[in-house]
Amino acid sequence: MRIVIxxxxxxxxxxxxxxxQVPIIDIAKVEEAINDVKSIxxxxxxxxxTLKKTVxxxxxxxxxxxxxxxxxxxxxYLVIWLVFMLYLLRLGRxxxxxDQRLTQLEQETSDSQTDP
Amino acid sequence: xxxxxxxLTVATAILLFIALYLIFGYAQVEKTMLEVQKIFYLHVxxxxxxxxxxxxxxxxxxxxxxxxxxxxxLLAASAxxxxxxxxTIVLLSGPIWARYAWKxxxxxxxxxxxxxxxxxxxxxxxxxxxxxxxxxxxxxSAVLGIIAFFDVPIVHxxxxxxxxxxxxxxxxxxxxxxxxxxxxxxxxxxxxILFLVLLILQYQTKKTESxxxxxxxxxxxxxx
Numbered sequence: 001m002r003i004v005i006x007x008x009x010x011x012x013x014x015x016x017x018x019x020x021q022v023p024i025i026d027i028a029k030v031e032e033a034i035n036d037v038k039s040i041x042x043x044x045x046x047x048x049x050t051l052k053k054t055v056x057x058x059x060x061x062x063x064x065x066x067x068x069x070x071x072x073x074x075x076x077y078l079v080i081w082l083v084f085m086l087y088l089l090r091l092g093r094x095x096x097x098x099d100q101r102l103t104q105l106e107q108e109t110s111d112s113q114t115d116p
Numbered sequence: 117x118x119x120x121x122x123x124l125t126v127a128t129a130i131l132l133f134i135a136l137y138l139i140f141g142y143a144q145v146e147k148t149m150l151e152v153q154k155i156f157y158l159h160v161x162x163x164x165x166x167x168x169x170x171x172x173x174x175x176x177x178x179x180x181x182x183x184x185x186x187x188x189x190l191l192a193a194s195a196x197x198x199x200x201x202x203x204t205i206v207l208l209s210g211p212i213w214a215r216y217a218w219k220x221x222x223x224x225x226x227x228x229x230x231x232x233x234x235x236x237x238x239x240x241x242x243x244x245x246x247x248x249x250x251x252x253x254x255x256x257s258a259v260l261g262i263i264a265f266f267d268v269p270i271v272h273x274x275x276x277x278x279x280x281x282x283x284x285x286x287x288x289x290x291x292x293x294x295x296x297x298x299x300x301x302x303x304x305x306x307x308x309i310l311f312l313v314l315l316i317l318q319y320q321t322k323k324t325e326s327x328x329x330x331x332x333x334x335x336x337x338x339x340x
Binding site for chain 2: 011014069070073075077079080083084087091094095098101102105108109112
C-alpha cells in the first residue's frame, strides 16, 4: 500500500511539473523562422519592429492557449488519481480493520478456552 | 495476499508507468483537441471497464439466483464496487473534456444522462445491500444487479438511439493514428489487469469478512 502511495505521489509530482512546464513554443526557433521568411520573401518588410511585435503577440496567445489545455489535462488526470487513491485507501483501511477484529476474536476465543 | 496476486499487482504498477509514458511521450498530439485529447486514453478505457465490471456483476448475480452460493454474491458485489469506482472516474473526467470541447461542464445528452443513471443505480445497489439483513440482501441485490445492467446497452447505444452529435457515434470509423491506437490498447490492457487485481483484493476482503462473521456468531453462541 505504501509503495502504491509513494509511486502515485511521484506521478502527481510529474503531472504538476507538466502543468507548469515551459511552453513548447521555442522563441529562438520563432526568431529563426522570422529571419527565414524575411530572406525568402519577395515583399519588402518595412517595419521589422511591428512584425516582431505581432509575432510575439501570437506566440503569447498560443502559449496561453497551451497552458489552458494543460490545465484541463492535468486536472482530469489528478481527479482520476484522487478517485483511485481514495478507493485504495478505503480498501487498505477495510483490511486493517478486519485484521484487528480477527486478532481480537482470536484473543477472545483463546481466553474463553483457558477459562474454567 | 497470494504470490500470483503480488505478481499481478507489480505488473499493474509497471504497466501503469509504461502507459503513462506512452500517453505523454509516445502518442502524437491530436490535431483538433491537441493536449486535451490525452484524457481520452483513460476516460474511454475506464468506460470499457465499467461495462466489464457491471457485466461480471450481472453474470454472478444470475449465478447466485440459480445456485445460491454466497461466493457468487461476494464476487458480484466486488465487481459492482469496482465498476462504481470506474464509473465515477468516467463521470468526473468527462466534464473536464466537455468543458474544453463543448464549452460546458454538463449537458443532458443521452449518453451522459444514461451513464449518470447507471451510476445512481449502482449507488442504490450498495444502499440496498447495507440496509437489508444477510439473507434478503443477497437475493434483492442480485435482482437489482440484473435490472441495473440493462442500462449498460442503453449507455453504449445511446448515441445511435437518440442520434446525439456530441459523442462520436458507435462504430464510427477510427481516425486514431497508429501511435494513439497502440497507446490506447496498452492503457486498456493495463486497466483490465488493474480491474482483475482490484477484483481479487476486494473479493478476498469480503470473503474474509464473511468468514469472520460466521466464526464470531459461532463464538457468541458457544458463550451463551
